[in-house]
Amino acid sequence: MVSIDNYDFKGKRAIIRVDFNVPVDGEGNVTDDTRIRAAMPTVKKVLAEGGAVILMSHMGRPKKNPDTKFTLEQIIPAVEKNLGVKVQFAGDCMGEKAAEMCAAAKAGDVILLENLRFYAEEEGKPRGLSADATKEEKDAAKKALKEPQKEFVKKLASYADCYINDAFGTAHRKHASTYLIAEYFPQDKMFGYLMEKEVKAISEVMEKPQRPFCAIVGGSKVSSKIGVIKALLDKCDSIIIGGGMTYTFAGALGGKVGKSICEPDMFPVALEILEMAKAKGVKFVMSPDALTCDQFSEEANTKEASVMDIDPEWEGVDIGAGGKAAFREHILSCKTILWNGPVGVFEINKFATGSKAVADAIAEATKNGAFSLIGGGDSVACVNKFGLGDQVSYISTGGGALLEYIEFGDLPGVAAIRD
Numbered sequence: 427m428v429s430i431d432n433y434d435f436k437g438k439r440a441i442i443r444v445d446f447n448v449p450v451d452g453e454g455n456v457t458d459d460t461r462i463r464a465a466m467p468t469v470k471k472v473l474a475e476g477g478a479v480i481l482m483s484h485m486g487r488p489k490k491n492p493d494t495k496f497t498l499e500q501i502i503p504a505v506e507k508n509l510g511v512k513v514q515f516a517g518d519c520m521g522e523k524a525a526e527m528c529a530a531a532k533a534g535d536v537i538l539l540e541n542l543r544f545y546a547e548e549e550g551k552p553r554g555l556s557a558d559a560t561k562e563e564k565d566a567a568k569k570a571l572k573e574p575q576k577e578f579v580k581k582l583a584s585y586a587d588c589y590i591n592d593a594f595g596t597a598h599r600k601h602a603s604t605y606l607i608a609e610y611f612p613q614d615k616m617f618g619y620l621m622e623k624e625v626k627a628i629s630e631v632m633e634k635p636q637r638p639f640c641a642i643v644g645g646s647k648v649s650s651k652i653g654v655i656k657a658l659l660d661k662c663d664s665i666i667i668g669g670g671m672t673y674t675f676a677g678a679l680g681g682k683v684g685k686s687i688c689e690p691d692m693f694p695v696a697l698e699i700l701e702m703a704k705a706k707g708v709k710f711v712m713s714p715d716a717l718t719c720d721q722f723s724e725e726a727n728t729k730e731a732s733v734m735d736i737d738p739e740w741e742g743v744d745i746g747a748g749g750k751a752a753f754r755e756h757i758l759s760c761k762t763i764l765w766n767g768p769v770g771v772f773e774i775n776k777f778a779t780g781s782k783a784v785a786d787a788i789a790e791a792t793k794n795g796a797f798s799l800i801g802g803g804d805s806v807a808c809v810n811k812f813g814l815g816d817q818v819s820y821i822s823t824g825g826g827a828l829l830e831y832i833e834f835g836d837l838p839g840v841a842a843i844r845d
């Protein structure tokens with residue numbers, strides 16, 4: 427496999443799939459440039475080695491072409507500021523102009539293509555179907571998009587001599603720019619630095635973790651994390667369950683959960699997970715108590731209760747003092763810690779102290795030598811909210827991608843480069 431560090435970029439045009447799906451305000455200003463910054467080492471490397479760079483990305487979920495709200499033109503100042511190099515905008519990712527600009531690209535040039543998702547071909551998802559379209563109609567529309575998608579990929583590939591995928595956040599998608607394009611560059615495809623770092627951190631945790639290895643899985647619902655929890659049961663020594671899904675487990679075990687978020691249709695799955703954990707010898711750690719509230723706001727009255735016995739009109743929104751102590755003690759006894767999903771409604775300060783206790787314990791364990799990996803938008807926001815971002819070992823930029831990597835042990839975007 428080619429690596430970005432031993433590839434000769436001199437005189438070559440590199441098409442780089444980056445993740446420039448950044449938030450912008452009403453005036454088109456980038457409000458958080460983390461993802462742009464994260465892509466810079468790769469772009470700078472190609473330029474420093476005498477190559478030309480063609481950047482491609484998606485932004486948002488446009489439904490037509492063009493869709494000015496999602497134009498990548500608005501992020502050019504933010505890219506130029508981070509790169510220190512002028513960026514030429516192609517105005518489209520298809521068409522004559524983009525092709526001509528890419529063909530004429532010289533060493534040191536940086537060209538930005540327009541939002542790939544202006545074209546349905548990028549995702550391979552048909553547009554314009556009526557809401558009541560039948561399955562047959564949907565299948566036919568998808569089939570009809572196959573040939574145009576091939577042409578789309580071929581055209582993107584024709585712009586460059588080599589392909590770099592540095593968009594970990596979309597590596598779980600089999601899209602034109604993240605997956606299909608790789609086959610046009612059998613000897614000239616590689617990971618960018620960000621992808622390399624992400625893959626290394628996650629595979630280190632999943633393949634050869636220092637033990638004990640504990641995964642903390644929080645968030646709102648069991649239903650969205652079943653696959654991940656089951657996969658983790660094969661890898662971890664223990665699982666800490668937090669957040670809204672606590673009450674599905676408590677309910678399945680016969681507890682009274684009041685108005686807490688709870689999925690009764692998931693009770694059999696919750697019990698199956700508990701059985702699996704027992705059979706595999708994986709310790710299952712749940713908070714014995716909950717912080718409950720009478721309304722979902724900063725003004726709420728709160729009180730602690732057993733997770734198995736919450737008052738009918740009250741709702742569990744965070745772990746209680748017993749949970750904080752139990753989670754802390756357990757986290758400090760582990761050498762590898764993976765955290766996905768807050769253990770409470772951390773967006774409301776009153777309900778954030780449990781997630782803060784978890785973040786603090788992870789920072790402390792990391793200081794004591796444990797490896798900690800935080801991933802998934804909400805837990806990253808959580809760690810950053812408490813100012814602990816630089817006190818954990820690795821923060822993943824991918825939410826969905828990280829979870830799918832854990833669940834399936836690989837990602838299409840990773841396999842397309844590697845295989």
Ligand code: AMP
Pocket residue numbers: 644645646647650668669670671687742743744766767768769770771772773802804
């Ligand atoms: P997820 O996207 O599944 O990781 O869920 C993250 C969301 O779960 C956050 O927005 C939290 O506010 C929410 N959450 C965490 N704990 C609870 C809870 N006890 N009740 C309701 N929502 C929760």
